[in-house]
Amino acid sequence: MACPPSDHTESVTEDKETGEIRNHRVDPDASNTVEGGGRKVYGNKFLSIAVRMANSPHSRVILALESVRHKSRAKDPHREDEGKATVRLVKYIKSKVPGVRAFTYDTALRGVHRAPLIAEGLVVFTPQHSGLEPQPLLKYEDGPCGHDLYAAAGRICERRFTVDGETHYTPLPVGELGCRKGQQNRFYQRIEIPCKTKSHHTRIRVDETKEDREIDPATKRQRFNRTEHLRQIAPDTSAGKRLKGFRQDSESQHSRFDQSYPHKRVPAYGAVGALLVYLGYAWVSNSIARALGSRQV
Numbered sequence: 001m002a003c004p005p006s007d008h009t010e011s012v013t014e015d016k017e018t019g020e021i022r023n024h025r026v027d028p029d030a031s032n033t034v035e036g037g038g039r040k041v042y043g044n045k046f047l048s049i050a051v052r053m054a055n056s057p058h059s060r061v062i063l064a065l066e067s068v069r070h071k072s073r074a075k076d077p078h079r080e081d082e083g084k085a086t087v088r089l090v091k092y093i094k095s096k097v098p099g100v101r102a103f104t105y106d107t108a109l110r111g112v113h114r115a116p117l118i119a120e121g122l123v124v125f126t127p128q129h130s131g132l133e134p135q136p137l138l139k140y141e142d143g144p145c146g147h148d149l150y151a152a153a154g155r156i157c158e159r160r161f162t163v164d165g166e167t168h169y170t171p172l173p174v175g176e177l178g179c180r181k182g183q184q185n186r187f188y189q190r191i192e193i194p195c196k197t198k199s200h201h202t203r204i205r206v207d208e209t210k211e212d213r214e215i216d217p218a219t220k221r222q223r224f225n226r227t228e229h230l231r232q233i234a235p236d237t238s239a240g241k242r243l244k245g246f247r248q249d250s251e252s253q254h255s256r257f258d259q260s261y262p263h264k265r266v267p268a269y270g271a272v273g274a275l276l277v278y279l280g281y282a283w284v285s286n287s288i289a290r291a292l293g294s295r296q297v
Contacts, residue, residue, distance in 0.1 A: 111228025
């Protein structure tokens, strides 16, 4: 969020004790929104996408910036919501830099946003949303063996029952994340199913399939939102924790932007004016990264 010079939401106020009428300048685009941790912030919301070198300070390069909608669609029809804008910008970046392989973001991205980026051949990582119910995937059968596989906590699990009759979802080991290139890229997880008879191995899609997109006549909804319930990289694995760290690092960029101005307030009213200020900040930040990077070459 970029906070405007003033927090006033009313252009005219009246002091109830003295009757004094005061005029205030109000940011026409700003409003209240809730950030991580439940903190309420008043300002304009921006999306920024950046990349940096590992273990190299001041190497961050901001690749894209956009002002995004944080009000209702009716009150702000001219800006995209954060998820839609993110998908558009990431696709644009990938068209310019075909070598991009992975992208990490926060919980603003849902399955509907991850699906088109995965189809572009990207590994997309975001933390898992809480409150998602386990979803059945398939009944794996091999001779006398049968295993109920479910999507739970963002990964493939086997449903089991305890001696007390309670349901337990056991995460299954992932041997490999494979990608089949094509007009629409496909991603598979090669998983192992431990069994007292023998260990089984199978591959399961972790991208949106044609069958997933079909509309269920009973519910009138998409049959299975696979990219909402399954992740290419499970959040609670070592690889997932590493990718989550990249997202946490990007928060320092927003903090530096806030601290660049007195009282953490951008000297501009309106989303367009604040975006222009942010573009200037990005230009300076990228110039510093370029200058320091050229010294290391």
